[in-house]
Amino acid sequence: MENKIGFFFKHQIWHLGGTIVFFYIxxxxxxxxxxxxxxxxxxxxxxxxxxMSIPLVHQTYVWICWRSELCWKLxxxxxxxxxxxxxxxxxxxxxxxxxxxxxxxxxxLYTPGWFAWILAIIIFIPGAYTMYSVxxxxxxxxxxxxxxxxxxxxxxxxxxxxxxxxxxxAMYAFGIGIPFAFATATGSQSMFIVAIYTYISIxxxxxxxxxxxxxxxxxxxxxx
Numbered sequence: 499m500e501n502k503i504g505f506f507f508k509h510q511i512w513h514l515g516g517t518i519v520f521f522y523i524x525x526x527x528x529x530x531x532x533x534x535x536x537x538x539x540x541x542x543x544x545x546x547x548x549x550m551s552i553p554l555v556h557q558t559y560v561w562i563c564w565r566s567e568l569c570w571k572l573x574x575x576x577x578x579x580x581x582x583x584x585x586x587x588x589x590x591x592x593x594x595x596x597x598x599x600x601x602x603x604x605x606x607l608y609t610p611g612w613f614a615w616i617l618a619i620i621i622f623i624p625g626a627y628t629m630y631s632v633x634x635x636x637x638x639x640x641x642x643x644x645x646x647x648x649x650x651x652x653x654x655x656x657x658x659x660x661x662x663x664x665x666x667x668a669m670y671a672f673g674i675g676i677p678f679a680f681a682t683a684t685g686s687q688s689m690f691i692v693a694i695y696t697y698i699s700i701x702x703x704x705x706x707x708x709x710x711x712x713x714x715x716x717x718x719x720x721x722x
Contacts, residue, residue, distance in 0.1 A: 502569040505714075510561060513706035517554055517699045524550060524695045528688045535602040542602040542688070549596035549692045556589040557703045564646045564711055579647045586642045596677060596692050600684040607687035618683035624661070625676035628668045631660030641669060645715055652715060667704065674700045 530543040537545065563582050566572035573582050608614070632641050636657045645651035661668040677693035680686075 505710075506565045506569050508710055509706035513561065513702045514554075514558060516702045516706075517557065520695050520698050521550055521554060524691045528691055530603065530688060533603060533606070535604075537598050537602050542599065545595070545599045545602055546688045546692070549593075549599050549689075550695060552589065552592050552595065553696050553699050556586075556593070557699060557707075559585065559589060560643065560703070561707050564643055564707065567646050568711060568714055574647060579644070582647075583639065583642050583644075587638075590642075593696075596689065596696075597680055599692065600680045600686045600689045603684075603686040603688045605685045607690065608685040610683060610685040614682055614685060618679045621682060622676060622679035624672040625674075625679065628661050628673035631657075631662060632669060632673070635659045635662065646711065670700050670704055 525547075528546060530541070530546055533542040535542050540548075563573050563586075567574060573579065604610075632638060637644075640651065656662075656666050661672065665671050674697055675693075677689065677696055681689035681693045
């Protein structure tokens with residue numbers, strides 16, 4: 499890697515800049531000022547902002563850790579992979595706070611019924627199978643980016659079992675689609691906005707950060 503600084507920032511104007519733009523657009527489409535619902539004293543509007551902010555914080559954290567590790571082994575020489583992965587999963591689990599938004603904004607777009615609930619289950623199933631496949635075949639540590647820290651992964655082929663036999667990007671294609679299931683089941687307009695924003699932002703992460711990192715880790719010939 500000849501230009502480490504250049505690689506560290508490579509495509510981040512599109513990744514983070516694009517995510518911030520879609521964050522702003524999302525906030526313009528939601529109207530929760532008149533929503534008086536709250537959970538543990540937190541208003542629906544604040545829950546919406548939390549749900550929108552966590553993906554941005556999470557993806558920024560991942561970018562900084564992954565690129566600084568590939569360029570300078572910075573994470574290994576400071577907090578270590580264990581420290582990185584603890585915060586990674588704290589941020590990942592924090593994304594579930596969006597579920598609260600579904601209920602404080604329940605029925606704002608439409609009143610859900612049996613059709614919506616059945617459709618939500620249909621949408622949820624591929625996401626659930628993705629999580630099962632990650633646990634059984636891929637591993638949550640590898641999903642968190644262990645291949646950026648441990649060179650042994652460079653000799654392990656990309657996973658082709660479970661849902662990964664249909665697409666190597668199942669976590670982004672199906673797993674991150676789970677918020678759509680919750681939005682569909684509850685008829686929450688703000689949750690639909692969060693789901694769309696989350697889906698777009700994770701693909702920005704993939705193309706601008708992860709795919710470029712894979713070229714360094716695995717070589718251009720293995721990156722799809």
